[in-house]
Amino acid sequence: MSRLSKSLIAELDPASPVAESFRVLRTAIRHKKGKAAAGGLVLMVASSKPQEGKTAMLSNLAVTYAQDGKKVVAIDGNLRQPSLHEAFGIRGDKGLVQAIKSSVSLKDAVSPSGYPHLDVLPAGGQPSNPSELLGSAAMAGLLDELKRTYDVVLLDSPATLDYTDAGLLAEISDGVMLVVKRGRTKREWAQKAKERLEQAGAGMLGIVLNK
Ligand SMILES: Nc1ncnc2c1ncn2[C@@H]1O[C@H](COP(=O)(O)OP(=O)(O)OP(=O)(O)O)[C@@H](O)[C@H]1O
């Protein structure tokens, strides 16, 4: 049924141990966050440096929420190195960038993921001014609109320490999960990324150890 890339979303069977670990994570987020206010919850996935597993984590979390019957949209907020569309095997040429610029309606920018209850808003390319777009009033407006339609809005992001983008996204998120990759992420990188996200006003939900 799924067109998802097997390399990113390893286990799709809800009975599998991997799916169960994502359910545990989801429950931990709910407890940490408390009862969500009206409208959907915006959760951002961040990491200090590239290639630590943000997109893989976000994709799996999105599928797990959707399997629980939640209406979910996964947004590729990584305009530096977009890859969420590849994780879901969908087209990536129309999405967030065009919706922010209003050249495409939000409805037309969002694609079905191939999973029930789960939609994807791909990046839509690599613009020359990513920070400007992500920090715009139009971006905040889009998120508000999505929160009215979806229970859970998941935001992928580029490396927190390499770009200002993650701080901008943290400002408009309800909570941030920091992914740390075993054997790769240095302790001081994670510490610095956490500080930077907190300075942006992010509610840190926790640190997820990948691998
Ligand atoms: N737990 C894991 N087990 C095996 N492979 C993994 C795991 N997590 C991530 N990977 C692989 O590592 C690579 C990087 O993962 P991913 O693209 O999710 O990282 P990222 O933090 O989103 O990177 P970027 O900063 O470039 O967006 C991918 O090839 C992915 O398939």
Ligand SMILES: [Mg+2]
């Ligand atoms: Mg990524």
